[in-house]
Amino acid sequence: MGEFELIRRYFAAAPCARGGPGVALGIGDDCALLALAPGEQLAVSTDTLTAGVHFPDPCPHAFELGQRALAVSASDLAAMGATPLGFTLALTLPTVEPTWLEALARGLGAMAEQCDLRLVGGDTTRGPLSLTLTVFGRVPTGRALLRSGARPGDLLCLGGAPGEAGGALPFVLGQRAPSGSSSAHLLARYWAPQPQFGLGLWLRGRATAAQDVSDGLVADCGHIATASGVRLVLETARLPVSAALAELFPADEVLRLALGAGDDYLLVFTLPPDQAPALAATWPQAQVIGRVEAGSGVTVLDTLGQPMTPVQAGFQHF
Numbered sequence: 670m671g672e673f674e675l676i677r678r679y680f681a682a683a684p685c686a687r688g689g690p691g692v693a694l695g696i697g698d699d700c701a702l703l704a705l706a707p708g709e710q711l712a713v714s715t716d717t718l719t720a721g722v723h724f725p726d727p728c729p730h731a732f733e734l735g736q737r738a739l740a741v742s743a744s745d746l747a748a749m750g751a752t753p754l755g756f757t758l759a760l761t762l763p764t765v766e767p768t769w770l771e772a773l774a775r776g777l778g779a780m781a782e783q784c785d786l787r788l789v790g791g792d793t794t795r796g797p798l799s800l801t802l803t804v805f806g807r808v809p810t811g812r813a814l815l816r817s818g819a820r821p822g823d824l825l826c827l828g829g830a831p832g833e834a835g836g837a838l839p840f841v842l843g844q845r846a847p848s849g850s851s852s853a854h855l856l857a858r859y860w861a862p863q864p865q866f867g868l869g870l871w872l873r874g875r876a877t878a879a880q881d882v883s884d885g886l887v888a889d890c891g892h893i894a895t896a897s898g899v900r901l902v903l904e905t906a907r908l909p910v911s912a913a914l915a916e917l918f919p920a921d922e923v924l925r926l927a928l929g930a931g932d933d934y935l936l937v938f939t940l941p942p943d944q945a946p947a948l949a950a951t952w953p954q955a956q957v958i959g960r961v962e963a964g965s966g967v968t969v970l971d972t973l974g975q976p977m978t979p980v981q982a983g984f985q986h987f
């Protein structure tokens with residue numbers, strides 16, 4: 670199968686490549702054309718997943734990989750409060766294995782449908798397996814959720830129970846055998862993270878800062894603290910606890926995963942206190958987990974309210 674037949678069969682002919690609102694021109698020309706309404710900005714984010722670094726090599730779970738690759742990128746749009754528009758896929762493959770490619774394309778398509786994102790282009794090359802996805806969204810001019818607006822007095826909030834994707838890693842890596850619904854739940858959170866688009870849209874015009882948790886809760890809170898020039902105080906006693914994690918891991922490990930594991934793609938955000946009742950009413954799975962103070966960095970308080978030694982920093986490639 671040649672390059673163009675591969676592109677056509679698995680990607681250009683996929684349901685998610687049919688186009689839709691905002692896609693003036695999709696796959697097939699030198700560029701795609703995306704249409705924005707007057708008063709809108711284009712939100713753009715790109716992520717690369719490399720075999721052996723971001724997912725096991727070889728990766729038998731092609732469907733899950735496709736789902737996860739797109740969810741990881743789409744989550745950045747949610748974190749900006751952007752409405753999904755489209756995405757491109759730059760795919761590097763060592764060999765063409767039709768069954769594997771078909772499963773990858775189906776996984777991408779499933780997440781594309783879930784996130785309301787259309788495939789508008791890409792590139793296909795030979796080499797060590799990697800996927801680079803670039804996502805596009807639209808946001809009213811000046812209304813995107815940035816990392817830089819947190820103010821002393823704001824509440825620190827989180828979109829759900831953290832650490833679940835990290836808790837799936839022993840199962841993903843084959844160090845522990847999955848059994849029962851709790852490990853299945855964690856594996857689903859790892860392979861099919863759910864970008865919090867609804868929450869991101871709701872936060873537009875309410876939150877003072879936001880981002881998605883990809884590197885670990887404490888590390889990502891650190892990015893908001895730095896960008897905003899404030900201190901974030903995280904109270905571990907207020908963290909939502911995952912029932913699946915609590916069933917499978919001892920309490921100290923659950924806390925370590927909640928604070929330090931990446932890959933959850935929950936939104937962490939700061940909110941003026943007068944928004945707290947509306948948050949609780951609209952997003953019951955979200956939780957106030959701390960507060961913003963003058964200062965710098967992240968202070969983590971243990972269950973007694975005492976500062977803890979900072980947990981490991983977030984994942985860094987270099």
Ligand code: ADP
Pocket residue numbers: 676680681695696697698699700758759760788789790791792793
């Ligand atoms: P060019 O040489 O102009 O970059 P290509 O031959 O790489 O064009 O691609 C032809 C068309 O197919 C382009 O519209 C491109 O965006 C699209 N395309 C290539 N690879 C992929 C892919 N993996 N997924 C989706 N679209 C792709």
Ligand code: MG
Pocket residue numbers: 791792793
């Ligand atoms: Mg090309």
